[in-house]
Amino acid sequence: MPTPDRTSRSEIIAAGRFLLEREGPSGVTMRAVADHVGVRAPSLYKRIADRDALLTAIVEDVIDDLGSALSPHTGDLRSLAVAFRGFGHANPEGFRLLSSPLAPLDALQRAAAPVISSCAAKVGESEAALHAARMFTAWATGFLSMEIAGAFRLGGDVDAAFEYALAHIIAGITDSETA
Structure with a gap:
């Protein structure tokens, strides 16, 4: 049985925007976003390909x-x-x-x-x-x-x-x- 999704793309982007405004672009990491939404970093890759894709989605x-x-x-x-x-x-x-x-x-x-x-x-x-x-x-x-x-x-x-x-x-x- 597959594990349930614990976050959404929109939650990930919102977390990324929050971190961007708080810490600047260097503070937007997959690990920091994952921590912010309460999942492990590998879970983000179901929704976002990588950090560049995350930054592009945020922008x-x-x-x-x-x-x-x-x-x-x-x-x-x-x-x-x-x-x-x-x-x-x-x-x-x-x-x-x-x-x-x-x-x-x-x-x-x-x-x-x-x-x-x-x-x-x-x-x-x-x-x-x-x-x-x-x-x-x-x-x-x-x-x-x-x-x-x-x-x-x-x-x-x-x-x-x-x-x-x-x-x-x-x-x-x-x-x-x-x-």
Whole structure:
């Protein structure tokens, strides 16, 4: 008689995300995840092939959560940026992995859809929408990466700097209709 399953793929991924946020990527090991879900490490291999597959599944889960956080704000670039920033602060280690080679392209496309759609509303359904979405995402990712890393040490109000830059990014996207 086969032994009963004592954990699920979703529990394994949730445990991996917990460990990722607590200890960073190096803390996400098969043994640590197994301990967290209450099984022996070999039991994980029924659900996840290896550590690389585990990290890829974790990153995909993070990306899907980001997409869910952004979707309600489709059409409003300011709200999208605020939601993106909030997501990054709540999931800093997961956020750092969004740009990694582990990030599945199909998941990135799903998460990017609200930004591309919002930019298309400003510049039209064309290649310009993708360009605008890339500019918007690059700025937001860069700002948030620096903020999470504590790189804004010159003083001043970081929230005000975020709002200032965001207003100018949105204005630039809007003005690009004539560019």
